[in-house]
Amino acid sequence: MSDRIEQLADRMTLQEQVAILSGEDFWSVPAIPRLGIGKLRVTDGPNGARGGGSLIGGIKSASFPVGIALSASWNVGLVQEIGAALADEVKSKGAHMLLAPTVNIHRSVSNGRNFECYSEDPILTAEMAVAYILGLQGQGIGAAVKHFAGNESEIERTTISSEIDERTLREVYLIPFEWAVKKARTWGVMNSYNKLNGIFTSEHNWLLTKLLRQEWGYDGIVMSDWFGSHSTAGTVNAGLDLEMPGPTRDRGQKLIEAVNSGAVSEAILRQRVVAMLRLMERVGSLDDNRPFVEAANDRxxxxxxxxxxxxxxxxxxxxxxxxxxxxxxxxxxxxxxxxxxxxxxxxxxxxxxxxxxxxxxxxxxxxxxxxxxxxxxxTNHRFEPLLHGKFAVDYFANDSLSGEPVFTTTQEEAQAFWVGSVAEGKVDPSHFSARFTGSFTPEASGEYRVGIYAAGFGKVFVDGRLLADAWTNWVKGRTFFEEGCDEVVGTIPLEAGRSYEIAIEFATKPYSNLGISAFACGIGLPLGDDAIVExxxxxxxxxxxxxxxxxxxxxxxxxxxxxxxxxxxxxxxxxxxxxxxxxxxxxxxxxxxxxxxxxxxxxxxxxxxxxxxxxxxxxxxxxxxxxxxxxxxxxxxxxxxxxxxxxxxxDREVYPGLDGKVRYEEGVFVGYRHYDKTGTAPLFPFGFGLGYTEFELSELHVDDSEFEANGSVMVSLTVANIGARDGAAVVQLYVSDDQASDPRPAKELKAFRKVQVTAGEARQITMTLDARAFAFYREKARHWLVESGSFTLRLGLSSADLKLTAKLQRNTTLMLPV
CATH class of the missing domain: 3.40.50.1700 (Glycoside hydrolase family 3 C-terminal domain)
Structure with a gap:
């Protein structure tokens, strides 16, 4: 720790210390002008840097491939290059930290957020995460690897308890975070919304302090997911440094009182403050007093x-x-x-x-x-196509659209996503209403569908007739982060070329778990059989x-x-x-x-x-x-x-969850490990992919001279392009424990290499395995164990195409402490 950080922490008043442990607004941590401490700004990722705007509209940004696409490349060099490019994007938005990468595991095929995550496999995920973070932080922009931990579905995600045994946690779900800390030295970790084995992750002392800081040696910050903090002393004592967003709900004066009462010790508070100051020093925000500017740089x-x-x-x-x-x-x-x-x-x-x-x-x-x-x-839309056009918008400082509007504006589409300041601060964000009025002229005649869904209450009128009512009998559904209702749809015959008056009424609900209000309204003419015929x-x-x-x-x-x-x-x-x-x-x-x-x-x-x-x-x-x-x-x-x-x-408790719990009953047998265990043939196996050329693997050589001593092995082989075009092969190395004392997967990916090979060329590649590649976790003994006995190395071009094998033998056990 630098002397400057210590000196700043010493000079800060209790109020100033508490101030930097929670957000000032949706995207920033407050500055401390008296001490010259600049404002820390963050922005959402991971496939771009949105900046401080809403999810809808706002300043333009570069859109990169999503997480599952990056992982499908199996190219760590490419992902590190993208991380570095994203650092440029974050800087263009005047921010210092990207809320990324997302490294939760593909436990099921139906998780709505799988696109944002990397893989069903912890090693592939971990390699991608490390590359992304190294690229990002190598340019001075902080990463906030997320969501720590056990957030593998979106159903009741803010309240559900993920029931996961420690062995499964350590062998599958924690490995990407462990690598992010130990190999990439990430500066930030974001906790998940859910509970882990009955305790909110934001209050989980074992997760945030014992494991993350004491075992792994983490010295960065832990921030809450947005509105993911649930207490004052509980989160601070457990290891949550930063509550986001602001203005604070659980800290501020409540935290000052907790320190004064002894519920939070001055020593713990100082740890949190020092962690925040260290982050600010790393990302440069400590001395960043430039005017806040966001730019749309199309590079x-x-x-x-x-x-x-x-x-x-x-x-x-x-x-x-x-x-x-x-x-x-x-x-x-x-x-x-x-x-x-x-x-x-x-x-x-x-x-x-x-x-x-x-x-x-x-x-x-x-x-x-x-x-x-x-x-x-x-068509393939889930909701009716968004209605575009010029809309006059009137805002009211109440939830009944009564009286005179306090703010009037226009916008070009029938949707809104409100967080933080609304109507230039003229209304209370948690207590307002709005009326959108515009018109719609159909290009074809037919029976149109009019739909609306809202985090709040909404109605749609066509020529004064109520068509879709998401207000009167509002029911929570699966829109707007589970804060909105499902789409309510009405039908109406419309004539081509005729203009129809559209009115949309919206009002806030009494309570929003995530502090958002939103709606979207669409109008669509269903395609019939004639479209398929054509x-x-x-x-x-x-x-x-x-x-x-x-x-x-x-x-x-x-x-x-x-x-x-x-x-x-x-x-x-x-x-x-x-x-x-x-x-x-x-x-x-x-x-x-x-x-x-x-x-x-x-x-x-x-x-x-x-x-x-x-x-x-x-x-x-x-x-x-x-x-x-x-x-x-x-x-x-x-x-x-x-x-x-x-x-x-x-059993619904296994998925999608039941009575507030989702039980990871399959344990370590997730992804291809499950298909191997059950003998279920997949449509396409993990690691599979064709190309426009062909490859052949040969000349496998295993150097196991250090295997008995420290568990390390070096593997080399030749990759030949036997086709007519240049191409890239993804060589995958799996390890099998042939006689495990505890149930283990039939094979586990432990290393891979993507290698470019020109047509007719042969290249030799080398991969190294350490002792952890052969170990499993013993929960009661609290260590990783490499057992004595035989192991099989399997190499090939997918999890179902492993033509090269080699046997290894150990005569002793090797225990690796946590």
Missing amino acids: PEHRALIRRAGAEAAVLLKNNGVLPLRGDGTIAVIGPNAKTAQIMGGGSAQLNPHYRISPWDGLLDALGEDQLRYGMGC AVRLARNADTAIVFVGRNGEWDTEGSDLSSITLPGRQDELVAAIAQANPNTVVVLQTGGPVEMAWLGSVAAVLEAWYPGQEAGNAIADVLTGEAEPSGRLPQTFPVRWSDNPAHSQ
């Missing part, structure tokens, strides 16, 4: 990086030779994601991108318009059909798990119909995780493109045309059906 180098990363993340799941496209012949471009750029998931990770390149845009630029034909076929006609008359299907940020979102992993709407029907019409049908999926594929056997190719950021269409087109090699590999197993996945159970 060419970031555009290029996003495009390259998006292409490298794409996973080719099937290909009968139709890809890469030959560059001649007509192409039917079909599907709801063809002309809509699905670039990111929903929730706190979303931002206002500089631009969005759709797959249609990308193909148009790559191939020209003469080759392309377009048909939508069907798409089939286009496909039948084309040489190749490419169907762009999947989900979007309405489905893959914070605050809401998926109810199934079938494609929403009529997309499965569309794919099957197109495949029947054209044998050269390529399916491009954009999802935040697995989907069921009943049509798999009838299509020529399948490409999983995830949500690859603002360059989505260009990255996808690069892969389809062969400008880029599809070198992505699955970071999550794709099951045949939802019920095959590890969290499936007849």
Whole structure:
């Protein structure tokens, strides 16, 4: 610790010390002008830096590939490069810390936030996290790795208790955080909302102090997730340094009184203050007294990086030779994601991108318009399409829309997300109402659907007629971080070309757990059978059909798990119909995780493109045309059906949770470990992915000269590109304990390397394993144990393609303390 930090802590009054332990507003910690301490600012990530604006609109930012896409690249160098680029983005928003990365494990295939996380495997997740943090903090921007710990679903996430035994915690769910602390030296950790074994993580002394600080040696800060603190003395004593956001609810005067009464000791308070000052020194905010400025810097180098990363993340799941496209012949471009750029998931990770390149845009630029034909076929939206237009907005300083408005403005869409100051401070954010008035002119006649969902109370009127009422019988649903109701929809016949008056009324609810108010209103005309018929006609008359299907940020979102992993709407029907019409049908999926594929056997190719950021269409087109090699590999197993996945159970307490608990009954057998244990064949295995070339692994050599002494092993092998194109192989190394005394997975990923190999070239690579790669955790003894006996190393190109093996033998046990 620097002398300056000690001196500042000594000079601070109790009020000043307490002030920097909670937010001043939604995105900052207050300055202490008397001591020259500048304001610390944070911004949401992890696939960009949104800045201080709302989730909707605001200043524009670069949109990078989401977490699952980065992990699908299996390229730690690329992820570190992205971390460094994100540091530039954070600086452009006048901030010092990025609330990222998200490293929770893909326990189930239906977690709405899987898109934001890396993998079902702790080692792959940990490697990605370390690379991301090193890139970010190498440029002086702090990381806040999240969510610590046990937040693997979005159902009742602010109250539910994740019931996880210590062995499972240490072997699976804590490893990414442990590596973030020990290998990347992260400066920040964000606690999760949930309870862990009955105790809120923000008050969990074992988690925040004994494990994190005393065992792992962590010297950064722990901040609450937004509104994730529940007490004063309880959180401070447990190890929570910073309560966010501000203004404070649990600290401030309450904390001063807790110190004065002895409920919080001066020594504990000083530890929290010193941790905050150390963070401020590391990120430079301690001396940052510049005017606060946010800039929308659309950097060419970031555009290029996003495009390259998006292409490298794409996973080719099937290909009968139709890809890469030959560059001649007509192409039917079909599907709801063809002309809509699905670039990111929903929730706190979303931002206002500089631009969005759709797959249609990308193909148009790559191939020209003469080759392309377009048909939508069907829709895949969860909510009715957002209503756009010019709306007059009147705000009222009450929840009944009564009296004269206290503030009037205009906006261009029928949605709002209010946090912090509302109506330029003219109303109380927790007690106001608003009326939006505008018009809608349909392009076609038909029976339209009008929908609204709100964190608050909402109504929609069309020409004075109440069409959708999310007010009278409001019921909490799965929107707006579980603070909103599900969409309420009404129908009305509308005539093409006629203007209809739209009025939307909104009022705050008496209580919001996360301090937000929001609504969204949409109007849509459902597509009928004729849209599929037209798409089939286009496909039948084309040489190749490419169907762009999947989900979007309405489905893959914070605050809401998926109810199934079938494609929403009529997309499965569309794919099957197109495949029947054209044998050269390529399916491009954009999802935040697995989907069921009943049509798999009838299509020529399948490409999983995830949500690859603002360059989505260009990255996808690069892969389809062969400008880029599809070198992505699955970071999550794709099951045949939802019920095959590890969290499936007849017991609701296992998933989605029951009576305030969700029990991780599968223990360490998560992801591919579950499929190995049960003998369940997946649709596509963990680590799988095809390319436009082929690789062969050979000449395995294992140096186990140090294995008996310290548990370390060095593995080398040759990777040969035996195809006609340059490409990248992802070599995966799994370890099996052949005669374990405790139940262990059949194999566990312990190392990997992504290696670029030109056509006809052979390269030798080396990977190193330490003792932890062979150990399991013994809860009662409180140590990691490498047992005596035999181990098998398995190497290959996916978890189901491990052709190289080697045996190791230990004659003694090795105990590793925590």
